[in-house]
Amino acid sequence: MQVISSNSDVLFRILADPTRRLILDLLAERGPLSVGQLASEFPDLVASGISKHLMSLRAGGVVSATRRGRQQIYQLEPDVLAAGLTPWIAKYEQYWSAALERLRDLAQEGRVKDEQTSRKNVRRKRAK
Amino acid sequence: MQVISSNSDVLFRILADPTRRLILDLLAERGPLSVGQLASEFPDLVASGISKHLMSLRAGGVVSATRRGRQQIYQLEPDVLAAGLTPWIAKYEQYWSAALERLRDLAQEGRVKDEQTSRKNVRRKRAK
């Protein structure tokens, strides 16, 4: 029985569920969405289930909601997500860094995304 | 009922438990450790509980074990961890990057709090 429950604990529990991660992905990709729009992405799930997940996300602070008419528009709160997870991510950064750079390189040779030079040596793979 | 269970799903579930995250932290900080050494870090937990957590971690591939005498030495497998999580981390990288840089700067100008946080002296780059 865990008594204490740090901020980070809540976030990791939230992220443990694939549905909630997908909701976050959708909000990150498409911007603010209503409950109905989100729910339509989960055909094998009932609407109230999505609502419950949204409540969890909201309780964790990673999303916020505003009314628009009779619908509730949910929005990602990236700062809360970052604030809660960066300490952990930073702890293992030496392990991500290599893999992340490779991903960046892949994305770069495909098309020119935002000019985002890595802090390390930027091996400039032909910018198209 | 989730039928499919991607690699990433397993990792997020593993990380959902604070005890398991702490085990990973210990292995990352101190290197390979025996079950007893790990268990001694959890006074309010029975040894077999730790063993079960280690089995989960092992099943997920994030740690590996080798015998030495009668003790089992557990070791972090950073590549598996990185391979499973970097895709997700990369998706939200724009949100981490600023926070990570700030952490790096803090570690750099203050004293070094952790060997991992400052492993690379890098010049700060402006984050948008």
Next chain:
DNA sequence: CCCAAGTATTACCGTACAGTAATGTATTAC
């Protein structure tokens, strides 16, 4: 005002899971 749309909330169910205790297995010590 009444009704429908869009969400939230509640009640309920089944299962997954963390925890303990007890037992089992391998290895070293005596």
Next chain:
DNA sequence: GTAATACATTACTGTACGGTAATACTTGGG
């Protein structure tokens, strides 16, 4: 050999959690 150490495994338990269905709440339209 026997005993002890170090883990693993099994069995069991309580609870947290994801899911559904049903109900309640809020808002806009007629």
